Amino acid sequence: MDERVLDVVAVRDVGPDTVAIDFETPDAFDAQPGQFVKLTLPVEGEDVSRFYTISSPTVEGAFEITVGIDPDGELAPQLGALEAGDGVRIAGPFGSDYYEGESRAVVLAGGPGVGPAVGIAERALDDGNEAAVVYQDDAPVHEKRLDALAEAGALVTVIGSEESLTEPVADAVEDGGQVFIYGFADFLDAATEALEAAGVNTDDAKVENFG
Structure with a gap:
């Protein structure tokens, strides 16, 4: 447009x-x-x-x-x-890294990355698919939507900035799915490290760097 x-x-x-x-x-x-x-x-x-x-x-x-x-x-x-x-x-x-009807969406979000995370997860569930969200922020936003996602069957984990992503990410990718990563560069680095520790090929992840 x-x-x-x-x-x-x-x-x-x-x-x-x-x-x-x-x-x-x-x-x-x-x-x-x-x-x-x-x-x-x-x-x-x-x-x-x-x-x-x-x-x-x-x-x-x-x-x-x-x-x-x-x-x-x-x-x-x-x-x-x-x-x-x-x-x-x-x-x-x-942007070319967006939801395209994948059967399971795993969204890793740091800070403002929660915006696309809730949108993608809601769309996935609305389409009859599965979703998991790992969101790292010391002052979480969109909490009502995150709660609604969890109640609707999505796997939702919210952690603080000093907490490790390793275990939440491993849990989120245990059942496979398309990985999305949204956030600032330091979060992207930490999320990539956690994915690699979980044995995920990060070359297939859809990534948006917020700077």
Whole structure:
């Protein structure tokens, strides 16, 4: 989709300093959980753009992104202040490492990687498939959705930043499945190490590095 202005449908608090923003889905917009879009807003007279991963299981009617609000950030505070009816310039979707109907999705998420994690896991269960989520964060967000996933049969493990990924990852991959990894570089390194320790070929993992 070429860049166009999309209306905000809703803004919701989903955890500490974190909001979920729903945007209207325009005609001919087709995206899968795990893909991302580019948002652009004017900040002090200059256009500022950032990429955010879609965190809703589908884009039917509307789609969601999850935004951590750093008060010193350049764009995030502007996004956190949005209200229903506001317009934002959005382009996309982008990305090739997303859910494609795999029979079992194993999503390893660090920090903001929880957005695509819940979207992929929800979509997998909605499709009649299986899902496992290992989420590392000292201030978890989307806890209601994570709880709902666990109640619906997904394997969900939430750990702190100082806890080892080795055992949770080994449990998550025990029954196989397509591995997805979303997070910052240090999390990707730790997740890859845990996967290798569990005997998983990491070349087959779908990975998105947030920087």
